[in-house]
Amino acid sequence: MKKLLMITVCMATLFARSDAQEEVRYRARRAAICSKRMLPLLLSMLIGVLPGGAAPLEIKSPNLEPPRQGKPYPPIEVSVGGGRLLSHGCPVTASIETPERGEWAMITDGNKELDNGVTLVKFAPGVQWVQVDLRTSQVINAVCVWRHAEWSGVCRDMVVRLSDDADFGEGATTVFNNDHDNSAGLGAGGDKEYIETNRGRPISVPSLRARYVRVYGNGMYLEGRRFDPFNYCSEIEVYGGETTSEEKMPIKFTYPRPMFK
Numbered sequence: 001m002k003k004l005l006m007i008t009v010c011m012a013t014l015f016a017r018s019d020a021q022e023e024v025r026y027r028a029r030r031a032a033i034c035s036k037r038m039l040p041l042l043l044s045m046l047i048g049v050l051p052g053g054a055a056p057l058e059i060k061s062p063n064l065e066p067p068r069q070g071k072p073y074p075p076i077e078v079s080v081g082g083g084r085l086l087s088h089g090c091p092v093t094a095s096i097e098t099p100e101r102g103e104w105a106m107i108t109d110g111n112k113e114l115d116n117g118v119t120l121v122k123f124a125p126g127v128q129w130v131q132v133d134l135r136t137s138q139v140i141n142a143v144c145v146w147r148h149a150e151w152s153g154v155c156r157d158m159v160v161r162l163s164d165d166a167d168f169g170e171g172a173t174t175v176f177n178n179d180h181d182n183s184a185g186l187g188a189g190g191d192k193e194y195i196e197t198n199r200g201r202p203i204s205v206p207s208l209r210a211r212y213v214r215v216y217g218n219g220m221y222l223e224g225r226r227f228d229p230f231n232y233c234s235e236i237e238v239y240g241g242e243t244t245s246e247e248k249m250p251i252k253f254t255y256p257r258p259m260f261k
Helices: 002-049 104-108
Strands: 077-079 092-094 121-123 128-146 153-155 159-163 173-177 201-217 220-222 226-228 231-233 235-240 248-250
Touching (some): 104 128, 201 231
Antiparallel strands (some): 092 128, 128 235
16 A cells, blocks of 8 residues: 555656656746747837837838948037027927827927837828927927837838918928938938937038927838838927027937837
């Protein structure tokens, strides 16, 4: 009887060990499969949100600037007094009445942090625009635009125009245009498309006077040869003002934290 009991205990122990080993092997296989599936996605996410991230492997754009490899854009230097932030809290209107997500006021509220889309305004597909009203005509020396830095992507057909006319009739001036094939219908531009990062896209303006700043878009190229027809914007900042000295100083842009450090 004792021998039978010992044999039974030994067999139960062996089966338990076998089951435990099989569970370990199963978990190891699952971890390996998940790693293979997730690694490309994680790398793509890291590339897209780090400052000046390199080009994702499969973003297809015929007019894309070379990867910046972490390098910021050159500083924009202006005379003292000409680098004030003019747009904070200014009214924002758009080509459509209501966005799909968010509120127009978020585009000038100063909050650019990458926080799971909380600061992001999503609006209609196709050629659309958002417009900042500076309330009075002012000297503009720079515009910085944050579209969608939470994804590795390229916002298509970005055009930035200035005017004293809210309807952008005669007298509108284009200061940035990366629509190389005129697909937005505003004329072909010579600027390059760029990959979204937490640094946004600073644009130098040659001391032009205007009240309204309008930013156009036409969807977004995504990693993996995908295209999102919707438009996005997180923040638009306009810098300028009357100068008080001929001494040159760089404009101090503030950047949101990257999603990954």
